Amino acid sequence: xxxxxxxxxxxxxxxxxxxxxxxxxxxxxxxxxxxxxxxxxxxxxxxxxxxxxxxxxxxxxxxxxxxxxxxxxxxxxxxxxxxxxxxxxxxxxxxxxxxxxxxxxxxxxxxxxxxxxxxxxxxxxxxxxxxxxxxxxxxxxxxxxxxxxxxxxxxxxxxxxxxxxxxxxxxxxxxxxxxxxxxxxxxxxxxxxxxxxxxxxxxxxxxxxxxxxxxxxxxxxxxxxxxxxxxxxxxxxxxxxxxxxxxxxxxxxxxxxxxxxxxxxxxxxxxxxxxxxxxxxxxxxxxxxxxxxxxxxxxxxxxxxxxxxxxx
Amino acid sequence: xxxxxxxxxxxxxxxxxxxxxxxxxxxxxxxxxxxxxxxxxxxxxxxxxxxxxxxxxxxxxxxxxxxxxxxxxxxxxxxxxxxxxxxxxxxxxxxxxxxxxxxxxxxxxxxxxxxxxxxxxxxxxxxxxxxxxxxxxxxxxxxxxxxxxxxxxxxxxxxxxxxxxxxxxxxxxxxxxxxxxxxxxxxxxxxxxxxxxxxxxxxxxxxxxxxxxxxxxxxxxxxxxxxxxxxxxxxxxxxxxxxxxxxxxxxxxxxxxxxxxxxxxxxxxxxxxxxxxxxxxxxxxxxxxxxxxxxxxxxxxxxxxxxxxxxx
Numbered sequence: 001x002x003x004x005x006x007x008x009x010x011x012x013x014x015x016x017x018x019x020x021x022x023x024x025x026x027x028x029x030x031x032x033x034x035x036x037x038x039x040x041x042x043x044x045x046x047x048x049x050x051x052x053x054x055x056x057x058x059x060x061x062x063x064x065x066x067x068x069x070x071x072x073x074x075x076x077x078x079x080x081x082x083x084x085x086x087x088x089x090x091x092x093x094x095x096x097x098x099x100x101x102x103x104x105x106x107x108x109x110x111x112x113x114x115x116x117x118x119x120x121x122x123x124x125x126x127x128x129x130x131x132x133x134x135x136x137x138x139x140x141x142x143x144x145x146x147x148x149x150x151x152x153x154x155x156x157x158x159x160x161x162x163x164x165x166x167x168x169x170x171x172x173x174x175x176x177x178x179x180x181x182x183x184x185x186x187x188x189x190x191x192x193x194x195x196x197x198x199x200x201x202x203x204x205x206x207x208x209x210x211x212x213x214x215x216x217x218x219x220x221x222x223x224x225x226x227x228x229x230x231x232x233x234x235x236x237x238x239x240x241x242x243x244x245x246x247x248x249x250x251x252x253x254x255x256x257x258x259x260x261x262x263x264x265x266x267x268x269x270x271x272x273x274x275x276x277x278x279x280x281x282x283x284x285x286x287x288x289x290x291x292x293x294x295x296x297x298x299x300x301x302x303x304x305x306x307x308x309x310x311x312x
Numbered sequence: 313x314x315x316x317x318x319x320x321x322x323x324x325x326x327x328x329x330x331x332x333x334x335x336x337x338x339x340x341x342x343x344x345x346x347x348x349x350x351x352x353x354x355x356x357x358x359x360x361x362x363x364x365x366x367x368x369x370x371x372x373x374x375x376x377x378x379x380x381x382x383x384x385x386x387x388x389x390x391x392x393x394x395x396x397x398x399x400x401x402x403x404x405x406x407x408x409x410x411x412x413x414x415x416x417x418x419x420x421x422x423x424x425x426x427x428x429x430x431x432x433x434x435x436x437x438x439x440x441x442x443x444x445x446x447x448x449x450x451x452x453x454x455x456x457x458x459x460x461x462x463x464x465x466x467x468x469x470x471x472x473x474x475x476x477x478x479x480x481x482x483x484x485x486x487x488x489x490x491x492x493x494x495x496x497x498x499x500x501x502x503x504x505x506x507x508x509x510x511x512x513x514x515x516x517x518x519x520x521x522x523x524x525x526x527x528x529x530x531x532x533x534x535x536x537x538x539x540x541x542x543x544x545x546x547x548x549x550x551x552x553x554x555x556x557x558x559x560x561x562x563x564x565x566x567x568x569x570x571x572x573x574x575x576x577x578x579x580x581x582x583x584x585x586x587x588x589x590x591x592x593x594x595x596x597x598x599x600x601x602x603x604x605x606x607x608x609x610x611x612x613x614x615x616x617x618x619x620x621x622x623x624x
Contacts, residue, residue, distance in 0.1 A: 110549030237422030
């Protein structure tokens with residue numbers, strides 16, 4: 001078997017972001033922790049940590065950390081059956097899209113984590129990176145819009161989030177329709193070409209899809225804002241329009257602080273839960289919990305996006 | 313001089329996230345754009361783009377993109393004086409801490425951007441990375457907690473954000489004080505050791521600093537949640553406590569949805585605006601605007617953190 005004392009030293013240094021704090025967490029001296037990590041690197045013939053520009057795991061180190069996490073999950077299952085064995089912190093690493101984390105995820109997972117003393121380590125990643133992390137075993141689960149699971153994983157449809165094109169009333173007046181005039185159901189190309197959008201990041205194609213459904217496929221001016229809350233606040237401040245989850249904006253639509261500028265062009269984004277096949281009982285129970293709860297907080301899957309049975 | 317046709321092709325491919333869309337934005341064929349980029353790489357003797365796992369600039373490509381952006385800013389200044397020259401999109405790249413982007417930044421910059429048709433390209437980065445990007449010339453400005461500017465840049469104190477330790481009432485009941493009992497001014501170590509915190513990421517030391525001011529320096533259980541809005545929502549759902557900007561939580565404190573669990577232990581984080589010395593008039597005007605507006609939306613700098621005059 002692997003020498004878990006060495007792996008534990010590696011995990012502590014990374015979790016605590018430093019040798020000194022890592023050593024303190026283990027109740028060891030700093031030199032004892034350094035020696036364990038040196039020994040681990042000597043046995044593997046490769047470094048597990050990089051020291052500059054900042055302390056972090058090498059790709060090999062990340063694989064080992066992930067393994068430690070997996071073992072801890074299994075230990076936790078064991079402790080449920082044999083409580084006398086002691087205590088073990090239970091932690092799940094999950095990659096998740098920013099909008100889910102900013103809306104339904106905390107509500108849905110809150111009770112689950114509280115009841116089980118489960119700690120979550122969340123990573124906000126775009127879909128491709130999230131799935132690569134699943135494949136590399138760096139996260140135990142992920143939420144994304146792709147149905148196809150990576151090898152060794154399963155995926156389940158959770159439901160969809162509806163995005164609507166929202167802007168502030170003063171933005172509408174400046175770019176789309178003068179005060180007292182209605183927003184035209186089909187905006188002229190000149191308007192779409194000149195009014196600034198807000199785009200989350202290079203991978204966010206929602207605004208492009210919106211414009212495409214309006215028959216407009218040219219480049220358009222846009223701000224880039226990689227923050228869910230920042231995105232909504234940019235829209236509120238009149239800097240641009242953008243596709244915002246209905247859930248996140250419901251109270252702002254109700255108060256009139258944001259306006260739907262394209263009510264016939266809402267977009268439904270399907271969400272899937274991916275998880276390791278053999279991730280222990282906590283991961284299985286979280287899967288059951290998500291499938292049950294998401295049925296109430298998310299919309300049904302969009303018709304055309306429902307995966308064919310063979311795909312899962 | 314550099315061949316700006318080639319650099320423009322590179323910028324279009326990156327901005328539009330693809331050769332086809334980049335070509336369309338320039339009104340060129342895809343093969344013309346490919347040839348320009350090949351020619352650029354041949355002249356430089358190094359690649360400017362990586363194709364896998366996804367399309368993106370190499371470090372050299374990023375330097376070139378940044379240069380293009382800088383030239384565009386200067387062009388924009390020129391066009392103010394010689395409007396007959398034509399049109400040029402004006403775009404500023406700014407690195408910013410997540411909490412500023414989620415709170416005061418959109419309000420303060422909104423009117424400035426609207427009046428000047430300025431587009432912002434924001435990057436959420438932790439402080440070290442943000443300052444490295446300043447040094448490498450990848451961003452024209454950044455907001456962070458460090459006073460010392462990198463070479464070629466200036467920095468200005470903007471004010472500070474106050475963070476308070478917040479949790480939901482049910483979290484308080486479960487971990488700190490039974491219903492009807494007051495939160496003790498000094499929480500016992502046993503409580504601090506067992507109640508889960510929320511931490512933004514490995515570089516977020518605010519929760520550690522809070523516990524340290526309470527005389528507690530041991531490891532503590534925590535969720536990791538790299539999203540400003542997600543952070544607040546985890547706290548609302550009772551999963552943990554965390555240091556939240558007063559600005560972001562004011563309405564939740566007023567409604568009683570969140571409670572200050574350590575009123576004597578608020579932390580003030582100073583914020584500085586860093587910008588290139590020779591970034592053109594828009595950057596200079598943004599600097600004046602930020603210095604003026606932040607005086608009203610941020611708190612004064614904390615006493616001990618005010619930089620010595622020699623430092624700027």
